[in-house]
Amino acid sequence: MLELSVKNETSRLRAVVLGTAQSNGPTPKVEECYDPKSIEHVLAGTYPKEADMILEMEAVAKIFEKYNVTVYRPEVIKDCNQIFSRDIAFVIEDKIIRANILPNREAEVMAIKHVWDQVEKEKRIILPEECHVEGGDVMPWNDYIFIGTYSGEDYPDIITARTNMDAVIAIQELFPNKIVKSFELRKSNTNAKENALHLDCCFQPIGKDKAILHKNGFLIEREYEWLVDYFGEENIFEITKDEMYQMYSNVFSISEDVIISEKNFTRLNKWLREKGFTVEEVPYAEIAKQEGLLRCSTMPLIRD
Template structure:
């Protein structure tokens, strides 16, 4: 059986599902894309190629294994994008949550079914049909669960709105001992630099009490202020609109001290190293063209208690 336990974003990682680029298939047509950054690269003829993405994920897997992490991979579904494992499930405490996601992605769960079969069925919770949640919007952090979401008006308006109020309420009901704090995000189906696709595209805790944040990703300033007050302004690394677009907040923590970062994020890398982090640099710029990065392609199953 696979043990499930995740209570935060940074405790030492023991087991993770890492997405797969093999079998991703052809470049989608413009009208098949469901985020503005992918559309941008389809139009420009710069959409990432399978071989390049396989190389990038392999480099990430090598780093994870270097630190003794057990890495599970999805079974390949031909001509199907299985890179962003974060969205098709997530763990909170000792529970694995199976969310309701975009209908275009509903087959993805089949690729990890052999892993789910090794989890105690009593630890698996299925999200009800009316509640929409994607794992990129959900961040367990000690006594909190931070959740990016959209109220009904935005949820109905934007394809890039992936978590609704019913999803937020579901998490609050399932985890009554946690402070489930929702943040409305700025959305755009057309302009990638104005779109916080998920919470992890504009915010992520690192270390013991620090975070990377893009203030303008939040629809309301009071939501940003909540995080500023919680972490303390001196513990926040602010990123720019362009850095948000390049996915600078979408790093991945192997432990409170070890952070995996895309190797082109030179300003962020310098700040992290100055703060005493060990920064593992990997190439991930091709995958970033699909509006996802390192956190998006991981699904942590177990971190140390």
Template sequence: MINVYVGDETSFLRAVILGTAKGVGDVPNMEDAYDPKSKEHIKAGTYPKEDDMIEEMEAFAEILEKYDVKVYRPEIIGNYNQIFSRDIGFVIEDKFIKPRILKDRDEEIQGIQYVIDQIAPENILDVPDDGRIEGGDVMPWKDHVFVGYSEQEDFGKYIVSRTNRAGLEFLQKQFPNKKVIGFQLKKSDEVAKDNALHLDCCFQPIGQNQAIIYKDGFKLEEDYQYLVNYFGEENLIHINRDEMYEMNSNVFSISPKVVVVEQKFDRLSKVLEERGFTVEKVPYAEISKMEGLLRCSTLPLIRDKN
């Protein structure tokens, strides 16, 4: 039995599902790509190779295991992308939420069903038919749950809009003891530098009271300002458009002190080290070509309760 619990983004990690690049298959056709960064690399002939991505993910797994984290991996579904496990499930408090995601990805959950089967049925929540949520948009943070989403005008327009108002309202109903706050994100199906695919592509809490943030990932100034007021300007690390594109906010915390980052994020690593963090560096540049990075490929199951 797995007693899931996640209360925030940074408490010491005990168990996690890390996606897999094994069996990801050949380069997809352009019409089968559903984010602008993947399309860019398909067009340029630079889409990542399976062997390179496997190597990157194994390096990440080694870092997690170095900190005695229990690492689960999906069962392989042949010729299927199972790298980004964050989107196919997520944990808030003691509940595992099975979201409704893109139809193209609906088989993905089968790869982690053996893990879900170890969770008590009463602690599993299914998102209703009209709700759409992906885990990259959902961040438990102490008394809050931050949620990136799109109102209908954008949700109906962009394939990169992954969480809707019905999904947000489902979480608000299920967790009445939390402040479940929605932030509208900027979307573009064609220009990766103008697209915040998920909330974790433009914002990520770290440590006890700090965060990485990209202002222009938010559609509304007031949503960005809410986070500035909540964390305090002095506790924010601002990233620019190019750093957002390279996924600088998509780091992953093993504990309040230990942050895993892509090895080429020199400026961010320096800032984190100056602020007292232990920075674990991992090669993940090939995976980043699919508009996802370290947080996207993890599904935390158990973090310490504070």
């Protein structure tokens, strides 16, 4: 059996699900895309190639190997994009919660059945149908669970709105001893620079007390200010609109002092090193074209 344990974003990682780019399928049509950034690249003829994305993901797998992390991969489904394992399920404490995601991504959930089945039955949670949630919006942080959401009346029309208030309430009920704090995110179906697809596209805690943050990703200024107060201004790396678009906040922590980051994130990587982090750089710019990066393609199962 898998003894799950995830209390925060940065404790020492022991086991993880890493997505796969194998048999990723042909370049999608515009109407098959789930986010504005993918659409942009389909139209420009720069949509990432499977071979390039496989190489990028293997670079991450090698780093996990270096740090003795047990890595699970989804079963490969022919012609299916299975890169973003964070979307399909997530772990809080000792429970795995299946994400209620876009209906046409159901198959991706089945592809990690071999992981799901190793968890004790009562610790496998499937939320009620009306609860929409994806793992990119959910961040356990010790006493808190931070959740990105969108509650505008146009929610049904916004394909980039992935987590609703029903899910926020359901997660609060599952973890009554935690403080669930939700954040309204800025959404756009058409402009990738104005779209925070998930909470981890505009915010991520790192180390013990630091965070990467992008103000414009938040619809309500005081919610953004709350995070600034909580982490302290001197502990925050504020990213620009362009850096958010490049997915600067979507790095991934192996421990409190080791972070996997994209090799082109020069400003961020320099800051991290100045703050004493070990930065493991990988090429991930092709995968980033689909509005997801390192955190999106990893789903931690066990952290010490």
